[in-house]
Amino acid sequence: MFSFFKKKIAATTAATATPASPPKATPAPAERPREGWMARLGKGLRRTGQSISTVFTGAQIDDVLYEELETALLMADTGVQATTYLLGNLKQRVKDTGTTEPSAVKALLAASIAQLLKPLEKSLIIGAHKPTIIMVAGVNGAGKTTSIGKLTRHLSDSGASVLLAAADTFRAAAREQLAVWATRNTVEIVAQEGGDPAAVSFDAVTAGRARGKDVVLVDTAGRLPTQLHLMEELKKIKRVVQKAEPTAPHEVLLVIDGNTGQNALTQVKAFDETLSLTGLIVTKLDGTAKGGVLAAIALWGQSRATAGRSVVPVYFIGVGEAVEDLETFNAQEFADALLS
Template identity: 55%
Template sequence: MFSFFKSKPAPEPETPKPEQPAAQPESSPPPVEPTAAPAETRPGWAQRLKQGLAKTRNRLGGQLSGLFGVGRKIDAELFEELETILITADVGVDATQALLDTLQKKVRREGLTEAADLQAALKEALVDLLTPLQAPLDVTPHKPFILMLAGVNGAGKTTTIGKLAKLYQAQGLSVLLAAGDTFRAAAREQLQVWGERNNVTVISQEKGDSAAVIFDAIQAAQARGIDVVLADTAGRLPTQLHLMEEIRKVKRVIEKAAPGAPHEVLLVLDANTGQNAVTQVKAFDDALGVTGLVLTKLDGTAKGGAIAAIAQARLSPARPIPVRYIGVGETVDDLRPFDAREFVEAVFSV
């Protein structure tokens, strides 16, 4: 049964002042996704991943299949066309160049002449590029394990929290939600709907700032022996420096409530933002020290290549930020851990 815990504001001396709403306010919350259909009537995850990435596959995989047609020879023109396809698929200039360099070395090393031989080579090069981002999240080392979620308006933070709650419950873990997005219209109510659906307690305040709500949630989780706390925060643009400073203060309050926390800082990215996702990763990482990414809405108009751009951007500092989860559907169980080979196979599959 859903329960609503209302607590007094935490006596935290450094609790930040209420944040100003981001430049892209949402007048009403996005609709909560429908619940999943019975398992026996639904395809397995691999098939749903393939279906969810259909638009990505049509844009990227379809063009590549045509490029690597039977009978075509490997030449400079082919590499130029491949470069165009990858860049327009949001793979990014740096990642595209890295992939082309890998393929050209393979052609010279193995003496390849047929374009068809390059398709398998490209798949393997993509898998190699994305594999450093594959790192499943273990939420068991701490109790409570505190996850702080951040991102821009509309990226899908609140929806992701609801899906994560279901995912962790399926692992036998107890979950508590902190309604820390205190400025978006009806954000608290939206999270309460997710709480009711998953039979999870939601800590919120009718009035109060984000840090105070999350502080109370951590104290409640500690008192109740909860395994996982999912802390929502208000959306903000990375260019709004004063708001980025406010979210830093929220993180400091979490650290005071539970030394060593947050144990995971998840940045939620809308895959449809393309190359802007890379900019968001860098800005939020500078502000918060992002430890994991969630890539949502891959079933929309996303071209899918942004994940390669993110991978390439993080390889140079030798600290790749892992993609913990990807979302490829609208139902509550359409959020799963990222698997590099599974992702690439779904993009290229017929």
């Protein structure tokens, strides 16, 4: 079984999971050092965190500080509800700890953010199904196909065999772009020039099972939630994938651009309504001033859980174009990097 998280967490998760069939035995990959990742994450979140951190340079904790913090959080696209939640939680922490120094309040805010984001942590587990079928959706420009390429590298490095499905036939260069990633990662790809996306997906799932692959990654066409005919096509792809494998898709991931702020939350809600999402990949957090949107997504997840559904986790976040710039999401790391 393949799990993409910190080793101490992955080991516990893998030990408690019961696969439908025995997972492929592969040597555990060497853990990638998180120190370099933390440096890149901190650099990527600098624009988001800078305006928040400057709030705590004042001389006292008062209404002015909280008002400035409220403005900073809203400017970071945390959203009204998440901002209200964080301010209320922070004030309670200040009261409970008897904190009197503004500089110390920053650490309390980091703890509050980490607590809010904690439910978004979840490891992507591969091995309970063979092949594990993963559908990936997202709007044009979110970095969907690039994220699939990076995810393929993560999976391959962990010993999983991957088959790519070039079902993004809507965008002319998408098939070629995915083929480049297939070559880079030395994995197989199923593609048809001008083919029907659902048919490509069906063929890929069938081929993945016949060839004994661990994972089939289906790249679907980038689209806006307002493009109803394309959203209906996504539903069709999902139905066809289920015909090829009744238990599939086992994961339905949405790639969102961290630069889009509250629009990203709107996309999550729309795609979830269409596809019932199981996870997120948040890209382009480097250089954005809107990284606070993860707090808004976390609060939405709480309301989703209250309604009897599971939280949609953030499996990976990206802070650059390199393969190593896509990493597993950790709430405490994110909060620390945001306010470092």
